[in-house]
Amino acid sequence: MTVTEKSPAPQPAPRTGGDLSIGVGQAVRDSFVVARRNLLRMMRIPEVVVFGLVQPIMFVVLFSYVFGGSINIPGAGLDASSYREWLMGGIFAQTVTFATAGASAGIAEDMQKGIIDRFRSLPMARGAVLTGRTFADLAQTALTLVVLAIVAFLVGWRFHDGVVKAFAAFVLLLLLGYSFTWIGALIGLSVRSPEAATSGGLIWLFPLTFISVAFVPSENMPGWLQPVAEWNPFSAAVLAVRELFGNLPEGYQAPDAWPLQNPVLATVLFCVVIIAVFRTLAVRKYKRATG
Template identity: 75%
Template sequence: MTTITSTRQMPPARGGVAGSVRDSLVVARRNLIRMTRIPEVILFGLFQPIMFVVLFSYVFGGSLTVGGTTDPSVYRNFLMAGIFAQTVTFATAGAGAGIADDMHKGLVDRFRSLPMARGAVLTGRTLADLVQTALTVVVLAIVAVLVGWRIHEGVGKMFAAFGLLLLLGYAFSWIGALIGLSVRTPEAATSGGLIWLFPVTFISNAFVDSSRMPGWLQPIAEWNPFSATVQASRELFGNPGVSASTAWPMEHPVWASLIWSALIIAVFRTLAVRKYRRAAG
């Protein structure tokens, strides 16, 4: 009697940059199609930032001082860079939950049976989330204009500001990807993706001038990657609230924002892809 033992072998990963890019775009397309079939996810993602704009503009707008004035219209213009930044970074929780859901449902096992680049699953997911975030920012900008927000440095610098904001959101999505790969359920990924975002966004210059914070807290806010992007956006939009701080990120916010985002992507993409390979191994 002859016993035949079969061994399951994973197909070789598709090599080369071109193959990796192609695989990532295929996965991104799959996730975008999936998002369009669940429109309530997109709608709920729009409601939260719009709610923040209305609440902060009309509830706190007349009680906070910006540039020595409590004029609500001044605060609305000061506020919007912070709301944009908060919107793109809070998408991190959704990215982490989506990846955790794919892991929980065994989708990773299906992908690893295909001859595709190992990092394409994560890259495609983060690119799809970036597209959804960009659409949210467009809607949010329209609402901001309706409540009185204006730009004063031209269309070119406006697009540069939005580019920095989306780059920060993309960088943070890799943190969300790592969290999604590190937990067992989508619910845990959502909680884990939000719990660290609150101190990052509120210990910053997004909603108040960091110079009004306690002395020991100011350096934390000024060296916060989130603050650098908010400050850069305000400068490019021509909005009030440009800090007089001597901290390097506040004096060179555009460069600081680019450096922070690139560093976060380099570190957390490496960690997330390594975690994915171990989970899929």
């Protein structure tokens, strides 16, 4: 009498997403795969990109011709052309930070539609889902900056310190935008709907961008508000961009606050800290939400 042994049933492959068994190289490849998926999705819905371009263009035109000549710029007075050059650093920085709302809404929508659950079933690094999304948002931000720079040239903005410094200014803007998308990612993971994510991604940006040196000098603000504006990371980024573009008026003296005395260094440090803190929080939140 022979005994027939049953072969063991195949077991599903263990999910390795987020485990140490996935190397850095694989995690990077996974991130670019997710980024490609999001970029293809953006291309299939071009109105999202178009509407994202309309707002900064409106800000450029309205602020240039409504406030130009009405705001006293240290070292330039009420000169309208000087204000346009002063303004553009603020508009550029505001535009890249407002991409935060898109990141928030996109991640919240993926969570709501269950797309994230599909990613969970794949042997991929869990952090790649968020990193890929931020890479895609960074590409869209770069396109927005190109269009915005063209519009700025049309209204009279110029850079004066050479192509290398101008390129460095745009790189710094992209770093700023990328760091803020991680804040958007955390917000998108913390709410229940894309509508709430959009509101949550925008509401805190308005005080951040307007209580700064983006549109008016801090000297024009009440005394108690000036330190808030001068130590605002957004103010450091705006002043750094103006410095690299050569858009500061002759004789301009930056306030004594350390971030505005060392704007480029301060901006890089602020961005590194924001990425380190909010990427860690967002990935941890994602793992808890999909665990």
